[in-house]
Amino acid sequence: MKIVIENFSLQYQDGTESLRNINLEILPNAVTVLFGPAGGGKSSLLRCLNRLNDLADVQKMAGRILIDGQDIFEPKTDVTALRRKVGMVFARPVVLPMSIRQNLTYGLELAGERRPSKLDEAVKRSLQQAALWEEVHDRLDDPAIALSGGQQQRLCLARSLALQPEIILLDEPTSGLDPISTGKVEASLQELKKDYTIILVPHSVQQAARTADYAAFFLQGELVEYGDGKELFTSPKEKRTEDYITGRFG
């Protein structure tokens, strides 16, 4: 098990309960999809995994999240190291106001890497992994903002990959992209899962079904059903899951 989530609950300060008693075990080298209607707590759970939720107004949190057996909420956890190990790609592609190259080396430099050879290597490797190298290799010093939306999102993916994380979290990474760019991102994920643990919040049930090795259905803060992707989408055990994936609500 790469990630073990035990009896995890989360409540925000404005009173909205986000997650209720979640138990989930996530396997390495697979794409695990967290899906369900908006407000189900998928993004919240994702943001807890790299403790980005520390920035939000959390009122109450209970339970444990273990990554490689380590409780990430323990006080002695090095949060910045955790965030390098657990990379994140957001719904809207946000490139930092720098060149393409600097976007990729930024995290490494923060971690103390100064050797140009290592940085160059990381730039090339991460761009290749995100299927962007061919398109940008001759203009790495151009501002990243000049890229198209789809390219920017792949740059964001490359930015997490540059840090050589072990886990990659993707929060509706293709929600703003055209079908061709979406296809490229999905294809990279299938390639990347050989080396990484991938957790994806898809932007549609169809994408969930296309990409999931394992799938977890979230409804109003509750984990309704979790299992093998193919099985869950063809013969769901729970009525609520079936209703959602067949489009009866959502």
Next chain:
Amino acid sequence: MNRNLVQRLGFGLLSTVAFLTVLPILLILGYIITQGAPAISWEFITAMPYGGMRSGGIWPAIVGTFYLTVGTAIFSVPLGVAAAIYLSEYAADNTLTRIIRLAIINLSGIPSVVYGLFGLGLFVFFLKFGTSILSASLTLSIMTLPVIISTSEEALRAVPQAFRTVSISVGATRWQTIRRIVLPEALPGIITGIILGLNRAAGETAPILFTGAAFFLPRLPGSPFDATMALPYHLFVISTQIPEMPFQIQYGTALVLITFVLTMNMLANFIRSRARARRQW
């Protein structure tokens, strides 16, 4: 009436009003330049005044205003920018920060002569800095702080929140995020705020009246503890305190002061546009 005609009339009216707002500036500039230009000469700018200040130049006042502006910058820029960073990046929205913000807003509403009196009490007498460049700079700094803090805070807040989230998510600390992402993005706005604030300080008379301005000095100030002549106060003196003052000298002085301030403004614009060009977006 025809819709297009209404539109054309409306636009015409709006552009007339817009031009009217520019008119006073053009008039002031035009008047001061035509009246003051005859007085401007190499001697006027670089010589000491003599003959009851009715002859000679205004060099010590120019130097004094320069010293005061630099002195004000030394105190108010680090303090103001640090306060803005704290308010925008670290402080939670609670009673304390609301009081701080309220204080800043009120501080900017205090009449400048009150600052002068406060500086006289605190810096000149209580801290015994005397009537000096130091006292005057500190007084001007307090007056300038609200401008620098509020414009800098605005510039910092204008940096998209998403940049901070992304930076944190790749393992940056809060300070690294501020240092490497937020500050560089906000810098042009902060510099504009600083220059606006310093400009105000350079042109003020009341705060330096009791704290550091000299009526007339036969030599340039030698240390921060000396009093100094300054352009705005000099203008006040020669316009009201000295009988039979040749009025070209008054307008010449005003022209120099306005040039000083406009030059700083242009410098601000230059820095800003260069920062933009370098970042390419």
